[in-house]
Amino acid sequence: MKKSHEETIEGYMKVNNTQSAESERAELSIIMEYLPKMPSKEETESFIREIISLHLAENGTISIKDMGRILPKVKEKYPLVDGKLVKDIILSHQQ
Numbered sequence: 001m002k003k004s005h006e007e008t009i010e011g012y013m014k015v016n017n018t019q020s021a022e023s024e025r026a027e028l029s030i031i032m033e034y035l036p037k038m039p040s041k042e043e044t045e046s047f048i049r050e051i052i053s054l055h056l057a058e059n060g061t062i063s064i065k066d067m068g069r070i071l072p073k074v075k076e077k078y079p080l081v082d083g084k085l086v087k088d089i090i091l092s093h094q095q
Contacts, residue, residue: 001031001035002028002031002032002035005024005027005028005031006028008024009021009024009025009028012024035080036079036080038078038080039078041085044078044081044085045085045089047074047077047078048070048074048081048085048086048089049089049093051070051073051074052070052089052090052093055069055070056093062090062093062094063090063094064087064090064091064094066090067086067087067090070086070090071083071086074086
């Protein structure tokens, strides 16, 4: 939701429609008050690495195919986590 509003604002700015961009910014600021607060990227990455380490300890290996097992565990704690971030960290741990 936040991302789509930011993209809309960017689009308005590209065509110099500042009034619509400001209106969209105001709407986004109201929405942000109700969204859960996102943890820092470092905190999220640390937790993902912890889940991967547990998976490695249990299975001895990790691949992108394991994302289906890892992502739900991460989303349990961080429901708004970016799946691409999880995927990139998994790929960096492949052996």
